[in-house]
Amino acid sequence: MFNPEFIQAQSTKYLFPETPGMVSYTYRKSFQKDVAATLDTLKGLGITDMEFSNLFNKSAAELRKLLDARNIKCSSMGVNYDVLMNKTQEVAQNAKTLGAQYVRVANIPHSGIFKLEDARKAVKDFNSVGKELKEKHNLIFVYHNHGFEFQPYQNGTLFDYLLKNTNPQYVSFELDILWAFHPGHDPAKLLNTYGDRFKLMHLKDLRKGVKSDLTGHTSPENDVALGAGQINIPEVLKAAKKAGIKHYYIEDESSLKSVQVPKSIAYLKRLTY
Known part of the structure; x- marks a missing residue:
């Protein structure tokens, strides 16, 4: 029997069909209290990919065991700038123990x-x-923008300077779309300009009415569910797909993450071309 609804469902192209990953910082308070229970919560949301910026009083091996038990992977590990520069060997070993391919710095x-x-x-x-990291450990280094790098420089910004003067063979980037938009730039345009220099992405949205500036600071409560803020998420995702982004992670720093994260996941899953 002909079923037009079935035909329509079969022909629908979803912009973001998979469940995104998650930045551990979103659930930082929960992780500090109980890592295992927090991972269970994330698994219940369908999360199977993580970016950790903290081991939460666990060794890398202990955290990996908890992840493996839930079939969750850690694809990226974030560390402090000084820690990376001064303890590179230790950072690389922890990343490999976690199973991460990327090592990220965000400041x-x-x-x-x-x-x-x-x-x-x-x-x-x-x-x-x-x-x-690349030659000794087969890891990929990525820098995550945080807003302050967009100070004007020549015909562009100091963020452009970072992209143009780092070696693409050894340095890649993670685009935090809020921290590109907040200083007054279009994350989709950045993706279209620099393409595969961006390997990872933080998905977050900025509350309507918040003004742009170059401080690299705004209240965590200005993080809102994806699609509820100022950023044109569909256009960003189209540009990200073209650029070949490898991993997407939701980051919501607000106190409302328990309400907003499920809304963000649902929003992404219903976006169509």
């Missing part, structure tokens, strides 16, 4: 406004540590 030390000299030092450090 560049600087005082006051981010300056060219800060960017130059970061370029040198990133090229060096990225080479070591």
Whole structure:
């Protein structure tokens, strides 16, 4: 029997058919109390891919065991800039123990406004540590933007400087779409401009009415469920697909994450071309 609804369902192309990954920072307070129970909560949401920025008082081996028991993988491990530069071997070993392919840094030390000299030092450090991670440990280094890097420079920004002066063989990037939009830039345009320099993405949205600035700071309560804020999520995802983003992670820093994360997942799953 002809069923038009079945035909329509079969022909529908979903923009984001899979369940996204999750940044551990979203559930930081829960992880601090009970890692196993928090992983059970995430598994219940359909999460099978994680980016950890903290071991939450576990060894990497202990955390890996908890992940494996739930068929959850850790694809990326975030660390502090200074820790990466000073304890590279330890960081690499922890990443490999967790099963991560990527090692991520989300800040560049600087005082006051981010300056060219800060960017130059970061370029040198990133090229060096990225080479070591790649050649000695077969890991990929990624830098995660945090808003302050978009200070004007020449015909672009210091974020452009970071992208253009780091070695693509050793340095990749994780695009946090809120921290591209908050300083006044279009994350979809960045993806279209720099393509596969971006390997990972943080999916988050900015509350309507929040004004742009270059501080790299805004209240965690300005994180809202995807699709409820200012960012054109469908356009970003189309550009991300074209750029070849490998892993997407929801990050929601707000106190309402228990309500907003399920809404964000549901929103992504119903987006169509």
